[in-house]
Amino acid sequence: MTASAIDVRWTDHAAVLFDLDGVVTPTAEVHMRAWSDTFNAFLALPDAPGGGDRSPYEPGDYFAHVDGKPRYDGVRDFLTSRGITLPEGQSTDPGDALTVCGLGNHKDVAFNEVLERDGVDPFPGSVALLDHLRGLGIPLAVVSSSRNAPAVLAAAGLSDRFITVVSGAVAEELGLPGKPSADTFVHAAEVLGAPVERSVVLEDAVSGVRAGAAGHFGLVIGVDRGVGADALLGAGADLVVSDLAELVPTSEGGI
Incomplete structure (x- = not known):
C-alpha cells in the first residue's frame, strides 16, 4: 500500500x-560502508579464527543480518549466517580484537571517522x-x-x-x-x-x-x-x- x-x-x-x-x-550509507570495511577486513585475514564461510561481505548481508539492529547483535547475526564462531569479548575491546565486541567497535570507529570528515x-x-x-x-x-x-x-x-x-x-x-x-x-x-x-x-x-x-x-x-x-x-x-x-x-x- x-x-x-x-x-x-x-x-x-x-x-x-x-x-x-x-x-x-x-x-545508512555510512553505516553500510563502515560495516563492509569492517567485515571484509576480517574475512580476508589469512589466519582468521572461527571457521565458516569467508566469502566477501555483500550489500545483501547488511539488509539481511545487520540493518537496524544494535551493533553487537548485527555482528553476531552476520557471523552466525556464515557459520563463524568468535568469542563475545568485552565492550572495551579494541577495534583490532578478533571478538564480537572488537568487530563492533571497529565499525563504530570507522563510522565516526566518516561522519566527522563528511558530515551529514x-x-x-x-x-x-x-x-x-x-x-x-x-x-x-x-x-x-x-x-x-x-x-x-x-x-x-x-x-x-x-x-x-x-x-x-x-x-x-x-x-x-x-x-x-x-x-x-x-x-x-x-x-x-x-x-x-x-x-x-x-x-x-x-x-x-x-x-x-x-x-x-x-x-x-x-x-x-x-x-x-x-x-x-x-x-x-x-x-x-x-x-x-x-x-x-x-x-x-x-x-
Whole structure:
C-alpha cells in the first residue's frame, strides 16, 4: 500500500517515533560502508579464527543480518549466517580484537571517522515532515539502534526537533533489548506520555518495522530506501513510502 492509498491524519496521533539512519538522515550509507570495511577486513585475514564461510561481505548481508539492529547483535547475526564462531569479548575491546565486541567497535570507529570528515545532511523530505509535525505540536522522538544517534542529529542540525532520543547507548543503560523487540519504541512513547496505540513508527529496516508491529503501535510506516516495499509490508508495515515528503499534506484535507 502506498501513501496515496491511505490518509495519514496526523492529528489523530499522539506521538511520532522516527528511526534515524535511512529515515531522517542518509547515514545508512555510512553505516553500510563502515560495516563492509569492517567485515571484509576480517574475512580476508589469512589466519582468521572461527571457521565458516569467508566469502566477501555483500550489500545483501547488511539488509539481511545487520540493518537496524544494535551493533553487537548485527555482528553476531552476520557471523552466525556464515557459520563463524568468535568469542563475545568485552565492550572495551579494541577495534583490532578478533571478538564480537572488537568487530563492533571497529565499525563504530570507522563510522565516526566518516561522519566527522563528511558530515551529514538530512533528507529534505524528512525535514519537510518534521516541519509539518512541529507546526501541529505533535511530540517527536528518535529511536535508533546506533549509539551515535545524538552525534548524527547534531551534525544534521536537528537535535532540537526531538523531545527524546533513545539511542543504542540509552537502550544499553536501561537494559532494553534492541529491535526487532518493541521495547525501545515503547520506552520512547512512554517518555512522550503517548499510548502506543496512538503513536506512529517510521522505519526503513525490516527489524524496526517488526518492532513497531510487535508493539502494536497505531501506525507503522515503512520507508523504502533499498530493502524493498514487499519486505517492509511483509514485516508488518501498514504502508510504505519512498520519501517522507509523501506524508506531508499538499492541501487542506490531504494526508
